[in-house]
Amino acid sequence: MIFTDEMIQKLTEELSLQFFGRPFLHKAYINKRLRTTGGRYMLHSHNIEVNEKYIEAYGEEELTGILKHELCHYHLHLQGKGYKHGDEDFKMLLKKTGAPRHCQTLPGRRTQQRTVVHYECSSCGLKYKRYRRINTAKYVCGACRGILREMIK
Template identity: 60%
Template sequence: MDNQELQELTEKISRVQFGLPFLHKARFNPRLRTTGGRYLLNSHDIEINKRYLEQLGHDELVGIIKHELCHYHLHLLGKGYKHRDADFRALLKKVGAPRFCGQLPENEVKKKSKKTVVYECTSCGIVFKRRRNINTARYVCGKCRGELRKVKEIKAQ
């Protein structure tokens, strides 16, 4: 699918689902990383992440387009177009648009497992919990300036 086909699909969804014309541009933006699409307030254009079409299919793309068209039409009508607005949520429900897009399979692989590293002061015995490892040769206890030692590392599932 190219930008022209995306434009035609967006115009069709707008006419059929919303009963209103889509008069601006819809295009793929290869720079989008963490979102399925976005509505641009100044130009009224819609940008879509093509990886959602490639990895999750046509149905996910249609859902993203519906979501962005909700922003588009409400903004042009002067109603609440933001995620937290009641107008926006009601229109999402009416047209069957998702509130959030699905997770890309490529991003699920990149997720890091969270861990907690526990350090203890050798002088006063105070316990410190950190997400990252710290250099115990460089850092000391904030309470008594004692030496720190790594006690354990807890990995979350």
């Protein structure tokens, strides 16, 4: 099913009344430029944007979850409560409304495996784990200033 901005707006208003008991008084629409997130709540304008790719990939059920998640941000922000992902108010409202904490990964998108590089100090034996290579000619052990060696795993 193809959703229009008007359909998104109407669905958002219905979900707001049904799950939050409060009206949604701003705009909800599709943003074709969103790439890495299912939707977002705009703090200054109070509008909600939805990623069209998630609707195409997963349909109305995922769209409903995304809108409920963004409505949690919306209503808590307007009430002056904790609206951020780590806030207790936000977590409780997500649970109460049945909104997902994260949206699904888009099909075809891979999660990148980060390579880990291990180093060991030749003097004190302290081990370091890094996600980026370091120049061992330039950097030394932070504990004893010994020479670092890259460990082969």
